[in-house]
Amino acid sequence: MINLNGTVISPNEVSLSNENRAFKYGDGVFETIKVQNNKVVFFEDHYFRLMASMRMLRMKIPMTFTLEFLQEEILKTVNAITSDSRTFRARLTVYRKDGGLYLPKTNEVDYLIDVAPIDVKSKEVYxxxxxxxxxxxxxxxxxxxxxxxxxxxxxxxxxxxxxxxxxxxxxxxxxxxxxxxxxxxxxxxxxxxxxxxxxxxxxxxxxxxxxxxxxxxxxxxxxxxxxxxxxxxxxxxxxxxxxxxxxxxxxxxxxxxxxxxxxxxxxxxxxxxxxxxx
Missing domain, CATH: 3.20.10.10 (D-amino Acid Aminotransferase, subunit A, domain 2)
Structure with a gap:
């Protein structure tokens, strides 16, 4: 399932414009996060790294982007999936809103959370x-x-x-x-x-x-x-x-x-x- 700016939808409903800056310029940051037994693992560390990354890239951090808010959005997306799995990979991507060339029209952001069940195993031979x-x-x-x-x-x-x-x-x-x-x-x-x-x-x-x-x-x-x-x-x-x-x-x-x-x-x-x- 996909969470696009707070709305949970199926992957085939996602629509990104040709002006999407993550697509055109790589103008985005992301966190790959493990969710296990309905717990977002080490999320505080992921959250503070995300905030530091957004500041470094001069993105405007929304007032709503609290640790609690983003954690709830991840779990909301996980709970919308019908699966017997207890372990999920969540990718939280934050990117500047559409528009502009190298110079963006705005430093405000959109976010997308992509979640899928996984089976995590270490390989014996690597x-x-x-x-x-x-x-x-x-x-x-x-x-x-x-x-x-x-x-x-x-x-x-x-x-x-x-x-x-x-x-x-x-x-x-x-x-x-x-x-x-x-x-x-x-x-x-x-x-x-x-x-x-x-x-x-x-x-x-x-x-x-x-x-x-x-x-x-x-x-x-x-x-x-x-x-x-x-x-x-x-x-x-x-x-x-x-x-x-x-x-x-x-x-x-x-x-x-x-x-x-x-x-x-x-x-x-x-x-x-x-x-x-x-």
């Missing part, structure tokens, strides 16, 4: 490799989830053509940034590294939660830093994070095979956190 055709340029704008995801799309096509589950994106300095659909962590001994935001990675909600979990465990040291592809080859474990799967172990990178001991512990800790919130 193979990745580098995507080197184009770069994900470092800088704060790259940390925002805009509706312009061309690099991620091309890299996903590359992965499919090469029988990979995912691709690692690099920045202009040949540093590791993220994967096509999430953040990446590299484990060596008791040190867990993830690319710093200044490398150009998305400011992921699950990335934030995993960093919090690691920070509370004295057995591990976390580093937000630059990571070279060489470090992936030498790692003990590699895992990726996103809002839907949570934590996914990477098992294969070229000829390298990784263990999953620490990754599985973090998976369990995240699962508890998503249920209890503490």
């Amino acid at each position: 193979t990745v490799d580098l995507f080197k055709d184009f770069y994900n340029y470092s800088g704060l704008l790259s940390t925002v989830k805009t509706t312009n995801r061309m690099l991620n799309t091309i890299a996903s096509v590359f992965a499919d053509e090469n029988d990979l589950d995912n691709c690692i994106l690099l920045n202009e300095n040949k540093g590791v940034v993220e994967v096509t659909n999430g953040n990446i962590f590299v484990v060596k001994g008791n040190v867990i590294k993830t690319p710093a935001l200044t490398e150009g990675c998305i400011k992921g909600v699950i990335r934030k939660k995993i960093i919090e979990i690691i920070g509370k465990n004295p057995d591990y040291t976390l580093e937000e830093t630059s990571i070279s592809p060489f470090e992936i080859q030498k790692a003990d474990e590699v895992f990726i994070t996103n809002a839907i799967v949570g934590v996914q172990s990477v098992t294969n990178y070229r000829k390298k095979k990784f263990s999953q001991e620490i990754t599985q512990k973090l998976q369990n800790s995240l699962r508890v956190l998503s249920i209890t919130g503490v």
Whole structure:
């Protein structure tokens, strides 16, 4: 089902004009959110990231856009679906209203919530490799989830053509940034590294939660830093994070095979956190 500015309709009823700015210019931001057992998982983190993104892109935030309002709109859309599933993917997209060329006619926004039932499972064998055709340029704008995801799309096509589950994106300095659909962590001994935001990675909600979990465990040291592809080859474990799967172990990178001991512990800790919130 689709929620377009508060009205829940079926997908075939959606009508967007040829002046839609998300379509014409990628002039929008979005949040992909997991809804489980009628609970919008980690929604406070999604909400504050959305507000920060809208401010960065100079969009006018409506007075009605409170955390409670948007959460209710998501659940309203979920509850309009006839399904036995307890788990749903919700995508909340906010985009500037129609009109204008590069310069918009207004900074006011519309919103669309797209919800579908899902079956979430981590893959037992998960193979990745580098995507080197184009770069994900470092800088704060790259940390925002805009509706312009061309690099991620091309890299996903590359992965499919090469029988990979995912691709690692690099920045202009040949540093590791993220994967096509999430953040990446590299484990060596008791040190867990993830690319710093200044490398150009998305400011992921699950990335934030995993960093919090690691920070509370004295057995591990976390580093937000630059990571070279060489470090992936030498790692003990590699895992990726996103809002839907949570934590996914990477098992294969070229000829390298990784263990999953620490990754599985973090998976369990995240699962508890998503249920209890503490």
